[in-house]
Amino acid sequence: xxxxxxxxxxxxxxxxxxxxxxxxxxxxxxxxxxxxxxxxxxxxxxxxxxxxxxxxxxxxxxxxxxxxxxxxxxxxxxxxxxxxxxxxxxxxxxxxxxxxxxxxxxxxxxxxxxxxxxxxxxxxxxxxxxxxxxxxx
Numbered sequence: 449x450x451x452x453x454x455x456x457x458x459x460x461x462x463x464x465x466x467x468x469x470x471x472x473x474x475x476x477x478x479x480x481x482x483x484x485x486x487x488x489x490x491x492x493x494x495x496x497x498x499x500x501x502x503x504x505x506x507x508x509x510x511x512x513x514x515x516x517x518x519x520x521x522x523x524x525x526x527x528x529x530x531x532x533x534x535x536x537x538x539x540x541x542x543x544x545x546x547x548x549x550x551x552x553x554x555x556x557x558x559x560x561x562x563x564x565x566x567x568x569x570x571x572x573x574x575x576x577x578x579x580x581x582x583x584x585x
Contacts, residue, residue: 487578495575504570506582517552517570527552528571535565
């Protein structure tokens with residue numbers, strides 16, 4: 449459990465670095481972040497067949513942001529956590545899931561001005577850390 453927490457915290461730091469654009473090597477738009485650490489629908493690495501059920505889907509309606517990972521939940525294989533990060537690296541919300549949860553869906557209300565870019569993350573206990581970048585109109 450401690451290793452999973454360390455990994456999640458480390459992944460959030462990397463995602464924050466992506467959001468901040470620092471270092472340049474980690475800019476999500478350029479898809480040059482360290483291979484094998486963050487996966488996206490466009491850059492699924494060794495998990496190409498898993499992108500559809502692991503890359504988070506993001507819906508924005510007004511100030512509400514919903515993240516959904518279309519992934520079955522079971523004791524052996526499930527989505528552990530969602531996070532929502534603003535482009536400046538601010539953590540806007542996070543939700544931890546458990547194997548007995550029916551779906552991996554989380555909703556957050558963004559207070560104040562909506563950032564121009566959001567990063568949604570989804571962590572699977574078997575298929576690593578996934579991120580979706582969303583540009584807001």
